[in-house]
Amino acid sequence: MSAGARAKGRWLRAYAVTYLIFLYAPVLLLPLFAFNNSAVVAFPLKGFTTRHFSVLWNTPVLHEAVFNSLYVGLSTAMLSTILGICAARASARFDFPGKKPIIGFIMLPLVLPEIIVAVALLVVLVQLGLKLSLWTVVLGHVLVCTPFSYAILNSAFLNLDRSLEEASLDLGETRLGTFFRVTLPLVAPGVIASLLIAFTISLDEFIIAFFLTGTEPTLPVYIWGQLRFVAKLPSVMALGFILLILSLALLFAAEFFRRRSERQTGGQGGFL
Amino acid sequence: MSAQGEPAPARTGDGLTTAAKPVSSRFGHEARGGLLMVSPPFVYALLLLAAPLVMVVLISFWTQDYLTLDRTFTLANYREAWTEELYRLLMVRSLWISLLVTAATVLLAYPIAYFVAFHAGGSKALWLFLITVPFWTSYLLRVFLWKVILGYNGVLNIGLAGLGLIDEPLTFLLYNANAVVITLAHAWAPFAILPIYVALSKIDRGLLEAAEDLGDGPLQRFLRVTLPLSMPGVVAAALIVFIPTVGDYVTPRLVGGTDGLMIANLIQVQFGKANNAPLGAALAVSAMAIVGSFALLFMWLNRRYLRSPS
Structure with a gap:
């Protein structure tokens, strides 16, 4: 590498580090305010406390919201992963007419503004006279999570060595048996990564939940309600800190399984 | 891919079980299997x-009649959506803010993508991971924390005052369009970096060396080889950022003040408090039509003048 290229690399690295600071700036404030001994979220900091966390323990409405979000998140993760498996398997293994437009259509929610998805579903549900509930939120979340599940699972299925499935068929296993005993175990890390990512997205999704939930708020809808009250903000920061740790744990787990899936199936791919 | 009805050429190494069957029935079988497999997610997307x-x-095209909908065809909602001063203002502002966000996000993202693709050495995966991590933390709280950063007594003002750079807190930072642009550019950063990174890392290094051998300086090489070849990534990044940001609801509500409200806030009001779903629908359709035509125009311009193979 020439001296000029090295100098360019240094400048770029400096820029990249500055950019990372910009990316992480808001997130780094969370722990500061979560443990700040003050009734307002503002500088200067006033010393260390954990009292904002104990407020969370004594808020039953919050616990219900957490339960609602877990319910929605788990259901969404399961359903979108199942749909993702179908789409990824079809696209990786089969050639069929209209493949590109069909897959493109399944991926469409990725580029649509979420408010459009939310409004469209709301209109239909109201017209059908269906009552809004946690399940209507799940319906919307599955729609936006399936593209992510598909993207993760597609690389898992594409990297799958098909001779292993053929060997199983040759040895007398049925198609269904082969799928459950050979294919699924081989793509299992991809399946787990998809479950974790879909769960994480659902846990954080606000707009669709805001439009489609009935009387039971999910966690982001609850947080949205709290953001209006200045006095509630320190405990919201504490809650945000817990969520941050939880999301990071889920994300690291998903990344771990995705890498394992890469090694197991011998390919490479990315999250997004 | 799209050999509709035609027999697919027999592929080699397809396994013993299928090899014995005639070619045409094999394709029929495969097509049926594929369609069957893809139908659950496809039907789900069709229905929902x-x-x-x-x-x-x-x-x-309908009208809200207190609690019921009057189903006679009318263009009144569109007339209102396109002529009412406030609606027009919010629509134009949404587009303007989104264009600014797209330009800022893509321009800021390009050097990062370039750095990761060409100068990050063995730590590419780590950099990509670090870039995507903030995206997975609570969107609501990230937006809210920008309020804490940009506010009158916010982190930025206190920091700048502490450094002696300003005497009075800056007030142009929060509750206006600037705040919306900064916050959205932050929120969508990874979506711009990744497509550009992918396009850059696909570039054949031989082409870069050839340009250098033929006497191009670093700047010329970048402008004449690297940049044109990475345009598909730039176009993808721009579209991925532009389309969803037009419809953002949370950011304008939290940091935009009254001067930063956007079309999504108006649509939400129509479906909520104002109880005028048809007008809300007309606004949503209009917004999507405008965004869609912007996107198509952008892709057409790119294909026409940059001849990028996207």
């Missing part, structure tokens, strides 16, 4: 996305 979108278009 296509049908609802059609419904939104339909309802935009």
